Amino acid sequence: MLKKPAVFVLTFLSIFVLKTIGFFRKKSLLELKPNGEKSILILTPHADDELLGCGAVLKKQAEHSAQITLVNMTDGGASMSRLDSELLVKIRKKELKAVCRLLGINNIIHLDQPDGNLKPNEEIIKRVATIIDRIKPEIIYVPFFCDFHRDHVATNLILSSALKRSFHTCAIRAYEVQVPITPLLFNSYVEISDWLQIKKNLLRQYQSQSLVLDNVFLAWNLNASFIQKAKNVEVFFSCDSPTYCWLIDNFVSDEETWAKNFYASGNSAKILLAYLKGLRLRKKIADHMQGAGLLRSAEPSSTYS
Numbered sequence: 001m002l003k004k005p006a007v008f009v010l011t012f013l014s015i016f017v018l019k020t021i022g023f024f025r026k027k028s029l030l031e032l033k034p035n036g037e038k039s040i041l042i043l044t045p046h047a048d049d050e051l052l053g054c055g056a057v058l059k060k061q062a063e064h065s066a067q068i069t070l071v072n073m074t075d076g077g078a079s080m081s082r083l084d085s086e087l088l089v090k091i092r093k094k095e096l097k098a099v100c101r102l103l104g105i106n107n108i109i110h111l112d113q114p115d116g117n118l119k120p121n122e123e124i125i126k127r128v129a130t131i132i133d134r135i136k137p138e139i140i141y142v143p144f145f146c147d148f149h150r151d152h153v154a155t156n157l158i159l160s161s162a163l164k165r166s167f168h169t170c171a172i173r174a175y176e177v178q179v180p181i182t183p184l185l186f187n188s189y190v191e192i193s194d195w196l197q198i199k200k201n202l203l204r205q206y207q208s209q210s211l212v213l214d215n216v217f218l219a220w221n222l223n224a225s226f227i228q229k230a231k232n233v234e235v236f237f238s239c240d241s242p243t244y245c246w247l248i249d250n251f252v253s254d255e256e257t258w259a260k261n262f263y264a265s266g267n268s269a270k271i272l273l274a275y276l277k278g279l280r281l282r283k284k285i286a287d288h289m290q291g292a293g294l295l296r297s298a299e300p301s302s303t304y305s
Contacts, residue, residue, distance in 0.1 A: 062104025
């Protein structure tokens with residue numbers, strides 16, 4: 001375990017390196033704003049992922065009358081907590097309900113799959129496809145598929161299969177949880193400086209979780225280093241649903257093998273490692289997207305403000 005002086009030094013060096021790179025590589029990206037969307041779907045592998053990754057943009061869209069449906073993929077019973085698993089499941093559902101109420105999310109659907117062992121099986125794919133066909137979302141939020149957690153990767157495999165089954169087309173916005181999307185691949189953002197403290201306060205609703213969030217807070221600021229005129233941001237990899245399905249089919253194997261390519265920093269001192277691990281795969285994806293002209297204009301134009 002790193003001692004405090006080492007943590008401080010490594011954190012400082014990580015920030016210095018990433019901000020220096022950002023200073024020389026700032027780019028103009030699409031700032032996402034509500035544009036009259038009526039139906040939005042978010043898939044969250046675990047209660048709290050939705051708030052960490054895209055809480056601010058969901059709140060903004062709810063304030064503009066969007067009907068938001070959240071699908072909670074797992075029961076949350078295997079998370080880091082001293083509580084009994086059965087009790088933890090009940091508490092996490094209550095916490096999620098409280099957060100959703102404050103965010104303005106209208107509907108919560110619990111799929112109650114085992115935490116840490118989410119599988120893209122026939123039953124769960126069919127259930128997600130049915131939800132998509134019923135609410136016909138204009139935007140679907142999902143964790144970015146370059147992730148260390150197998151449940152996050154499995155959620156992407158499930159969504160891709162469900163989209164192909166439903167034949168519904170829409171915008172996909174992949175959000176960042178604890179593995180950086182990195183400037184190679186994020187192509188849109190939401191400025192959250194005016195909502196930053198509210199978002200931090202909302203995270204306290206998840207009292208059952210032993211969350212280490214200094215690295216997450218740091219990432220919101222570091223990502224902004226790469227974007228012109230931004231201070232703190234939620235970043236997204238945005239594309240249309242056919243492109244998303246192609247990427248999942250061509251890059252993601254099974255959830256366990258793919259997840260091993262990436263790393264989530266447990267604290268701010270290791271955040272540079274989280275940016276670097278899996279860099280070659282991210283570069284390969286970015287090269288494809290760049291060649292197809294999709295890193296700057298990645299969603300159907302109707303979803304832009």
